[in-house]
Amino acid sequence: MDRVQIFDTTLRDGEQSPGATMNVEEKLAIARQLDHLGVDVIEAGFAASSEGDFDAVRRVAELVSRPIVLSLARTREQDVDRAIRAVEPAKRPGIHIFIATSDIHLQHKLMMSRREVIDAAVWAVTRAKRHLDYVEFSAEDASRSDPEYLVEIFTAVIEAGACTINVPDTTGYALPEEYGALFRRLRERVPGAERIIWSAHCHNDLGMAVANSLAAVQNGARQIECTVNGIGERAGNTSMEEVVMAIKTRRERFGVDTGIVTEQIYPTSRLLAQITGIPIPINKPIVGDNAFAHEAGIHQDGVLKNRLNYEIMKPETVGLDSNRLVLGKHSGRHAFVARLKELGLELGDLDMNRAFGRFKALADQKKNVYDEDLIALVAEESRHSGVRDRYELVYLNVTSSSMAVPYATVKLRIDGEEVLGHGTGDGMVDACYKVISDLTGQHPHLERYAVKAITGGTDALGDVTCLVSEDAHTVTGQGSHTDIIQASALAYVNALNKLEYRRQYRRRQQAEVGP
Ligand code: KIV
Ligand code: ZN
Numbered sequence: 001m002d003r004v005q006i007f008d009t010t011l012r013d014g015e016q017s018p019g020a021t022m023n024v025e026e027k028l029a030i031a032r033q034l035d036h037l038g039v040d041v042i043e044a045g046f047a048a049s050s051e052g053d054f055d056a057v058r059r060v061a062e063l064v065s066r067p068i069v070l071s072l073a074r075t076r077e078q079d080v081d082r083a084i085r086a087v088e089p090a091k092r093p094g095i096h097i098f099i100a101t102s103d104i105h106l107q108h109k110l111m112m113s114r115r116e117v118i119d120a121a122v123w124a125v126t127r128a129k130r131h132l133d134y135v136e137f138s139a140e141d142a143s144r145s146d147p148e149y150l151v152e153i154f155t156a157v158i159e160a161g162a163c164t165i166n167v168p169d170t171t172g173y174a175l176p177e178e179y180g181a182l183f184r185r186l187r188e189r190v191p192g193a194e195r196i197i198w199s200a201h202c203h204n205d206l207g208m209a210v211a212n213s214l215a216a217v218q219n220g221a222r223q224i225e226c227t228v229n230g231i232g233e234r235a236g237n238t239s240m241e242e243v244v245m246a247i248k249t250r251r252e253r254f255g256v257d258t259g260i261v262t263e264q265i266y267p268t269s270r271l272l273a274q275i276t277g278i279p280i281p282i283n284k285p286i287v288g289d290n291a292f293a294h295e296a297g298i299h300q301d302g303v304l305k306n307r308l309n310y311e312i313m314k315p316e317t318v319g320l321d322s323n324r325l326v327l328g329k330h331s332g333r334h335a336f337v338a339r340l341k342e343l344g345l346e347l348g349d350l351d352m353n354r355a356f357g358r359f360k361a362l363a364d365q366k367k368n369v370y371d372e373d374l375i376a377l378v379a380e381e382s383r384h385s386g387v388r389d390r391y392e393l394v395y396l397n398v399t400s401s402s403m404a405v406p407y408a409t410v411k412l413r414i415d416g417e418e419v420l421g422h423g424t425g426d427g428m429v430d431a432c433y434k435v436i437s438d439l440t441g442q443h444p445h446l447e448r449y450a451v452k453a454i455t456g457g458t459d460a461l462g463d464v465t466c467l468v469s470e471d472a473h474t475v476t477g478q479g480s481h482t483d484i485i486q487a488s489a490l491a492y493v494n495a496l497n498k499l500e501y502r503r504q505y506r507r508r509q510q511a512e513v514g515p
Pocket of ligand 1: 098138140201203
């Protein structure tokens, strides 16, 4: 079987989703999980875009040894050099250089001629190739570019040493037939096409990212660039779990394989949703809550007689163990760690004593601790480890009744100092958010607030996500707790910490640039 490489760009293109900003520790938790999942390439960030991205790429490069670790770079000297420096610690380092090739982008964005773009691309690939073996080149907006110009630029960068050529459908405009035909044409026309890996990179604006990626595979692409849960700019990128399971389930049709450990799909998907706060639609293929649920009596009857009647994949294949009871209050540390490992959720550098303490507290409150609870716990821990949070929730008391105005008392630790505040609000969550805002002096706009039970039962962990914005920048805060008001407060504090983290970066960057 031919092998299709899975290139994961959750930490780069995926992070460009509104509200998906992750701190370094969160990125490391995702990278560790991507390694368990078996992805071939991790695009860890865009090193030249900020100090934070540079750090994240470098730390991922230090952390994982099996997958290739890449940084994105424009064709500028500073970008290429930063990317090379960031991936230096990687066992298998690489760089992903891109420049736009459509006439629309050349005329209205780059203000460059076709010749100048080719020269810039060749220059950047040549420079990178002096330091790195693995050089990927992308023609941004390739699907709206003149195919003959693509032949010209790809021929030139292959001669300069690029070993992977990516043909992005940047705007999600292509149709499967067209996108497949583009690969066929390029592979026929570009000299040396058989020596390099052809890569598909699709956006989902018309809901065709997965179909387009599969059409590319049927026409010789041997790398798919995708993100977990399909997160990404606008309508998102090709969804990793959908494209991988399509290839596996319809193997006889595609005649190719991926190296993905499909049992790790579900834990990976849930971990990302927990960390970013971007919810998974309940009807999302493969990982949505309803993906394997049968409601209609006739379907339930059919499934009970033989699952094959209505199921084309087994839930276990994607790591879904239907809320298998794993641990309880008598479970020890060994069982806790072993189950995390089975789920592929090793805590890495996280504080294991703290995590186990939180697990015990949870098991005391909740009789049954399910896999989903453990995934939420690890996500909550990765949110706090390694990064010094400015704000910490110490204590919360909220009272309310149908006859009285909700009243909240909140104690926070701000830069190590405890502060206490009280106030009323239009509902318990509102009261508590107002007090937190007064104590911190932060009043961002609350764009969205959502609460969800992680598992069934009235003692379930409540998972709260809030999207807040400041200066047109959005961040997502997340918190989970058996008490949803406490979970709401944790989510808001988490969002304020992310905004603070971002402010500090901006201050540092401004200080570096100078007045
Ligand atoms: O969508 C796109 O064109 C990209 C490139 C940078 C590869 O993300
Ligand atoms: Zn993209």
